[in-house]
Amino acid sequence: MSTMTVEVKDWSASRRAELADVPEDMTVAELIGEVREAMSLPRDTPYHLIHDGAKLHRGTTLEQAGVRAKSELTIAPEVSAGSERRCSN
Amino acid sequence: MLELTHQFFVVIRDEGGREIVRKVVETLQPVYENLLFSAVLGGHMPNDGVSRPARIEPEFREGKLQGLHATLGSFEKSYSLDLFRDRALELLTSKDLVERHGDGSLLSWDVVAEVQERTKPKRRISVSREPFPFASSTLESLSLDPSPDGVFVSSELLQELKAETASSLERERADALTGRLVVDANQRAAVVITGRIPFPDSADASATHYAFTPEAFKEVQREHQRRDDDQSLAGWHHNHPPPCGRDCLAHVPACKTATVFLSADDRAVFRASFAAPYHVGLVSGKGSERRPEDPVVRAYGWRDAVLEELNYVVC
Numbered sequence: 592m593s594t595m596t597v598e599v600k601d602w603s604a605s606r607r608a609e610l611a612d613v614p615e616d617m618t619v620a621e622l623i624g625e626v627r628e629a630m631s632l633p634r635d636t637p638y639h640l641i642h643d644g645a646k647l648h649r650g651t652t653l654e655q656a657g658v659r660a661k662s663e664l665t666i667a668p669e670v671s672a673g674s675e676r677r678c679s680n
Numbered sequence: 681m682l683e684l685t686h687q688f689f690v691v692i693r694d695e696g697g698r699e700i701v702r703k704v705v706e707t708l709q710p711v712y713e714n715l716l717f718s719a720v721l722g723g724h725m726p727n728d729g730v731s732r733p734a735r736i737e738p739e740f741r742e743g744k745l746q747g748l749h750a751t752l753g754s755f756e757k758s759y760s761l762d763l764f765r766d767r768a769l770e771l772l773t774s775k776d777l778v779e780r781h782g783d784g785s786l787l788s789w790d791v792v793a794e795v796q797e798r799t800k801p802k803r804r805i806s807v808s809r810e811p812f813p814f815a816s817s818t819l820e821s822l823s824l825d826p827s828p829d830g831v832f833v834s835s836e837l838l839q840e841l842k843a844e845t846a847s848s849l850e851r852e853r854a855d856a857l858t859g860r861l862v863v864d865a866n867q868r869a870a871v872v873i874t875g876r877i878p879f880p881d882s883a884d885a886s887a888t889h890y891a892f893t894p895e896a897f898k899e900v901q902r903e904h905q906r907r908d909d910d911q912s913l914a915g916w917h918h919n920h921p922p923p924c925g926r927d928c929l930a931h932v933p934a935c936k937t938a939t940v941f942l943s944a945d946d947r948a949v950f951r952a953s954f955a956a957p958y959h960v961g962l963v964s965g966k967g968s969e970r971r972p973e974d975p976v977v978r979a980y981g982w983r984d985a986v987l988e989e990l991n992y993v994v995c
Contacts, residue, residue, distance in 0.1 A: 673889030
């Protein structure tokens with residue numbers, strides 16, 4: 592199985608993680624886990640990878656998802672704002 | 681790049697001091713952001729976008745955890761346990777605890793630090809970042825006087841946000857805010873918010889929540905790049921509609937219901953998506969004894985890595 596270097600930016604493009612030796616059969620979920628750890632992103636918020644404007648399925652491999660060495664990947668959260676739980680100071 | 685010697689847990693205790701909930705603190709990235717921002721503003725570090733490693737350790741006094749000590753090169757800063765107040769309040773207001781322990785007034789919280797085993801990363805990962813987007817202008821050159829919290833919102837934008845809020849009484853909606861990050865004569869940071877990029881209408885939005893999808897974040901980022909102006913992403917805005925929706929318009933005189941506050945979920949959005957130390961969150965909605973068509977807008981943001989309400993100046 593061949594490997595590649597992958598670059599993932601956060602949603603605002605202010606930070607990016609470059610991962611070396613990423614196997615093509617790594618799943619999207621595994622890549623998210625490593626990027627989340629490297630970028631110190633909150634562990635209790637679900638994150639997704641965006642490629643070509645679409646959210647990648649967590650269970651697919653990078654190869655199946657069409658991710659190549661020069662692919663532009665973005666990690667972005669799925670999170671809700673709301674007024675249901677009040678939390679006053 | 682954070683090097684943590686310990687893992688931190690927020691612990692909720694019942695009236696007898698027994699531990700009833702323990703939750704790991706899922707990120708200390710706001711501490712890193714504040715540390716780097718403080719170092720840059722103080723002239724201790726160049727604003728070159730290099731992601732330098734920082735070390736965060738617990739500070740104990742007489743065996744009791746007092747706060748955190750953070751080191752970035754030769755720059756050091758201490759943080760109080762207020763850092764964890766948000767998480768504690770989120771736990772205290774969680775549905776499960778409220779059902780079991782009422783309003784939580786008999787519960788208490790503290791923070792526990794446990795030594796963290798260092799795990800070797802599976803592969804070589806380097807993290808880099810853009811420099812903080814300081815504009816070439818200063819507060820003075822924009823003809824603005826310094827304000828204690830350093831938040832300025834243009835009157836045009838404020839009117840737009842109020843109009844959107846007044847017409848969105850049944851559903852929450854959201855915007856990314858754009859503006860300039862500047863410094864004043866004393867090298868204190870200020871953010872001047874003048875524009876917005878509406879988040880797409882969320883299929884998953886209601887009177888009490890707005891769901892940000894990953895695709896929506898990407899769309900906003902694309903629009904920001906497309907505009908290619910001198911505006912940086914400065915934060916976010918969303919509204920809290922009145923509980924009675926459009927029926928609120930029929931209430932004369934206006935009731936005492938107030939809907940503008942930073943909820944536990946809003947704080948999670950801040951941590952996950954708007955963690956830069958200069959990011960501001962505007963929340964709009966109904967003020968007590970005010971008509972829904974005359975909404976209130978309040979500002980929140982990071983102060984020493986803790987989310988606080990901030991005063992803002994209309995400019």
